[in-house]
Amino acid sequence: MHLLIGVNILKRAERLINDPLYAENMELNVRSEVEPKSYQHDFRHHLDVARITYILILENNDLNYFVKESGLSSKLAAKEVIYAAGLLHDIGKWKEYTEGIDHALYGSRLAREILPRAFYNPREVDIICRAVYEHSNISRDMSFLGEKLHRADNLSRVYPEKEYFKELSGIKNKEINISSFEY
Numbered sequence: 001m002h003l004l005i006g007v008n009i010l011k012r013a014e015r016l017i018n019d020p021l022y023a024e025n026m027e028l029n030v031r032s033e034v035e036p037k038s039y040q041h042d043f044r045h046h047l048d049v050a051r052i053t054y055i056l057i058l059e060n061n062d063l064n065y066f067v068k069e070s071g072l073s074s075k076l077a078a079k080e081v082i083y084a085a086g087l088l089h090d091i092g093k094w095k096e097y098t099e100g101i102d103h104a105l106y107g108s109r110l111a112r113e114i115l116p117r118a119f120y121n122p123r124e125v126d127i128i129c130r131a132v133y134e135h136s137n138i139s140r141d142m143s144f145l146g147e148k149l150h151r152a153d154n155l156s157r158v159y160p161e162k163e164y165f166k167e168l169s170g171i172k173n174k175e176i177n178i179s180s181f182e183y
């Protein structure tokens with residue numbers, strides 16, 4: 001699978017999604033999915049969250065801050081880190097469905113195994129794994145990326161109660177109010 005995002009081919013993110021362990025767990029997610037089907041944790045959801053996380057950071061003019069604060073080498077490296085966090089954040093969801101194990105914790109462990117094979121360096125691996133671990137619960141001492149990922153995950157679930165979204169009605173987003181669109 002190719003991952004062409006904007007003008008950049010995200011080579012490491014592409015390597016990540018082609019990793020056999022990534023593919024295996026995404027497959028398990030889809031197979032263990034529970035109702036409602038529109039609340040899936042499939043590749044589409046992961047890509048949505050990756051894109052929204054990146055947009056949130058760009059909109060706030062925070063990309064340079066993130067590069068510096070995290071000690072990353074470039075804006076492209078930061079983009080690959082952001083995308084990796086989005087693409088991995090719910091990878092362990094099936095484990096929660098089937099065994100009751102916290103998906104953020106399990107997902108961060110899987111991420112730690114997969115990321116070095118995609119040539120993410122140890123600092124980047126720590127940043128991504130921390131964000132994956134933090135994403136499902138808001139807390140006071142969240143990392144920058146963990147907070148953005150959490151917010152993007154919520155925003156990815158916006159389903160307005162319009163006629164043409166009728167089949168999706170009943171699914172509520174934690175942030176579904178007008179302020180969601182003013183962030």
Ligand SMILES: [Fe+2]
Nearest residue numbers: 049089090153
């Ligand atoms: Fe999610």
